[in-house]
Amino acid sequence: MAPSPDLDATLSALADPARRAVVDLLRRRPRRAGDLAAELSLSAPRMSQHLRVLRECGAIVEESSADDARIRTYRLRREPFVALRGWLDDVEAFWGAELAAFKAHAERKPRDRRS
Numbered sequence: 001m002a003p004s005p006d007l008d009a010t011l012s013a014l015a016d017p018a019r020r021a022v023v024d025l026l027r028r029r030p031r032r033a034g035d036l037a038a039e040l041s042l043s044a045p046r047m048s049q050h051l052r053v054l055r056e057c058g059a060i061v062e063e064s065s066a067d068d069a070r071i072r073t074y075r076l077r078r079e080p081f082v083a084l085r086g087w088l089d090d091v092e093a094f095w096g097a098e099l100a101a102f103k104a105h106a107e108r109k110p111r112d113r114r115s
Contacts, residue, residue: 007087009057010080018042019050023076026060030075 013019021040025031031039037047051074054060059080065071 006058006080007083010059010084013053013057013059014084016050016053018046019054022047022050022054022074023059026074026076030063030073032071032073036074 014023018040022036025036025039033047033051034044036042036051037044040047042050051060051062054074055062057080058077060074061077062072062074065073
């Protein structure tokens with residue numbers, strides 16, 4: 001089974017260490033872009049680029065404050081990570097079956113060979 005385009009986008013987004021660091025920070029709690037940039041020592045424009053990629057793949061969502069529309073916070077979305085986990089589980093199951101078959105083959109007793 002081939003990965004879906006959504007899964008491809010998630011994997012591509014998570015290939016960057018800075019974006020994985022953003023995900024790690026957002027796992028703890030939602031944060032503003034400026035707070036993320038400061039914690040990761042990134043410029044605001046660079047952080048904006050990373051957040052855009054994560055938004056486009058659906059890994060995060062941007063929310064505006066009810067009190068002040070200028071304040072935007074970012075939080076993780078569960079769905080892309082559930083899809084990623086499902087795909088990884090499928091890959092792990094495949095390799096588990098392959099290794100079990102190899103083990104069974106390796107442990108088979110050789111047949112008597114008669115000429």
